[in-house]
């Protein structure tokens with residue numbers, strides 16, 4: 247199938263070579279076999295595909311023919327785990343290049359509450375600086391920042407080891423670019439309606455500006471409906487969402503000029519990020535110096551498609567085909583440089599289909615969350631019963647925080663009222679208090695054996711997490727009412743949201759598959775070992791994965 251999303255103008259502006267090169271699956275010429283004695287690769291390409299669950303990888307694995315087929319010929323861990331409990335984007339990206347669980351990265355959720363924050367909005371976005379005057383946590387209103395990340399990234403360690411190492415991070419989303427890029431990145435940027443943007447007050451490099459202009463021009467072109475490939479036909483079934491006749495499942499990704507949201511929910515967005523990454527690599531000569539450079543790529547479209555239309559419709563099928571194709575073109579362009587590069591690909595979390603389609607497809611019990619579980623609603627009911635001044639509860643996701651206005655006695659009384667109520671609710675699996683989490687150590691066992699408390703503990707930070715945390719039962723979607731652009735989500739403690747593929751590929755590296763559970767926190771020490779950057783094992787949660795089949799090891 248032919249799916250190409252870069253407009254001619256964008257491709258020309260990014261000095262793309264002819265893009266119709268025939269791509270042979272797997273590696274091209276027979277390569278020197280990689281052994282423990284092979285010198286370090288010159289370039290690490292770290293790719294995170296937002297919401298690329300192990301389930302999606304398994305479902306589409308047989309139909310990939312481009313970049314994902316190449317990666318599937320390398321070293322495959324089909325049961326990679328974002329091991330923690332709050333399986334959101336910011337925490338997930340924070341684990342990938344730090345080797346640490348969110349309990350240690352400090353990125354416990356996309357948003358948490360700091361009730362002593364010195365601004366009106368007490369909600370804090372994971373990648374903002376809430377001390378900047380005039381900001382709030384809402385989209386477009388915060389000042390992007392890495393301040394909340396508590397540990398170094400691979401790029402930071404590489405720079406400390408050899409200041410000549412170049413680190414570039416390009417992503418669809420700010421939190422992805424920031425959490426993987428670290429504090430020392432030479433260039434760090436993400437997609438925006440005007441093309442590309444970065445931290446306030448920074449100027450994009452000339453190459454990034456050129457890419458930005460090309461992307462903005464592409465966004466401002468309308469996009470006709472795509473042709474559905476024959477092998478997507480089985481997904482093409484309309485799923486009714488509401489009484490007004492809205493459906494998902496049969497989309498073709500057509501959009502009006504300037505519709506940024508729909509641009510993001512299509513392989514066009516991933517193509518734009520990959521083209522920018524390739525252009526920056528070329529201009530900066532990354533991979534052509536004496537050491538190893540790090541190119542970080544965050545591909546967000548799969549997540550936008552999942553949220554807006556679910557995981558099993560025509561839309562996701564188009565997205566998987568497009569992602570495969572865009573990655574293939576990107577690798578072909580890297581191949582042409584002759585640089586010895588290693589690719590690692592994973593996801594920040596998995597995903598789950600919308601309940602309406604799950605109910606049609608043999609899962610009649612799939613549900614949407616009861617509105618009565620909203621922190622405001624829970625707080626209001628309990629405050630009224632106990633005669634407490636409102637509001638008493640704040641929260642989002644699974645974390646619930648008590649208002650600072652409560653006395654210790656009022657708080658105790660409120661908790662005694664809330665816990666049995668919530669625990670009796672048919673959609674709730676468990677409610678855990680901060681005291682329980684404080685007393686629980688981080689599990690050292692394999693992540694597929696973790697208890698609920700183990701998972702929530704890996705997401706717990708005493709200064710940022712809630713006073714108590716609720717875990718919903720499996721297949722309860724925490725969106726009470728589906729709306730246009732938001733019908734399905736992730737974030738749960740269950741394996742459909744925790745399990746992600748972890749794939750490594752390098753020319754000459756013998757492929758193998760290891761189905762036992764590993765973790766995304768293992769990626770950083772694995773890559774660091776490959777390039778000889780020392781990592782203090784006491785400061786991370788992950789371990790080096792040996793990428794060499796047979797008795798030799800890539801871990802030193």
Ligand SMILES: [Zn+2]
Pocket residue numbers: 296297334335336338549594595
């Ligand atoms: Zn995500």
